[in-house]
Amino acid sequence: MNDSEKLEIVCARAWPPVLERPLGQWRLRWADGFTGRANSALAVGDPGIAISEALKAVCDFAHDQAIPAVVQVIEDGAIERAVAGAGWVEWTEHAAGHRVSVLTGPLPDGPAPDGEVLDEPTPAWWELTAGGQEPGDAERHVLTTGKVGYGVVEVDGVTAGAVRGAVVDDWLHVSRLAVRPEFRRRGLASALMHALAAWGREHGAGQWVLQVALDNAGALALYSGLGCTEHHRYRYWGPGPGACEDPQS
Secondary structure, three states, rough: OOOHHHHHHHHHHHHOOEEEEEEEEEEEEEOOOOOOOOOOOOOOOOOOOHHHHHHHHHHHHHHHHHHOOOOEEOOOOHHHHHHHHOOOOOOOOOOOOEEEEEEEEEEOOOOOOEEEOOOOOOOOHHHHHHOOOOOOOHHHHHHHOOEEEEEEEEEOEEEEEEEEEEEOOOOEEEEEEOOOHHHHHOOHHHHHHHHHHHHHOOOOOOEEEEEEEEEHHHHHHHHHHHHOEEEEEEEEEEOOOOOOOOOOO
C-alpha cells in the first residue's frame, strides 16, 4: 500500500462501522446509514479478486444490508480509474459532499485555553455532534468505539461547541467539530482544536488527520490556519445504470 492508502486505513480504524467484512484489503462497511464513511466499501489496496468481481461483492453486501452500493476511493488513483471503467459514476447524492480532502499536520504545542476533553460524552455533546441527545445504536458505536476524547467548550454554562478526537497509532483523527450559531466567530473552534491537540499528545499522538468535504470552505480555512495541508483526496462512487443488479429482482 502507498502512504495515502495506509492513511485511509488509519481513518477507517478511527471511524469504526457496526459491521465490517474484509474483501482482500478492501473493507465492506455498514452502520445503519450513519455517514458515508461507515456505509461504503473502502476500496484501497488489493481486493484479492478482479475489480469487476469486487464491485459485484460490494453490490451484494449493500443489497443485503439495505444501503446504497458505494465505494470510497482515492481520487485519481488506479482503483478509481478501474471503478469508472466498470460503469460506476461519481456518487453526488452524498449530502455531506462526495469529494473530500484529507488533511494532515503536526499537533500544535501550547496551552489549551477554554476547551476541555472529556472521557465520556455528555447529552450536549451528542446534541452538537449527532443531532440529538439520545443517539441511535449506530451513532453511539461509530462515535464512541476506540480511544476517543469528547471535546467541549462552555460559555455562560452552555456547551457552545464540541468535537470528537480518536487516537490511532500516532495519529489524532478529528471529526464532528461544531459550534452553536450564536457562539460563532469567538475563536471557540480554534480553542476546541487546541484542547483536543493537548489531549492527543497525552495519548501518544504527534499529528492529526482530518477528512473535510471540498465545499466546506470555512473548515478548510480553519485547519489551514492550524498548520494542516492536503495529503490526498478521496471520492465516493456508485453504480451507473446496469452496473449493480439487485439479486432479489
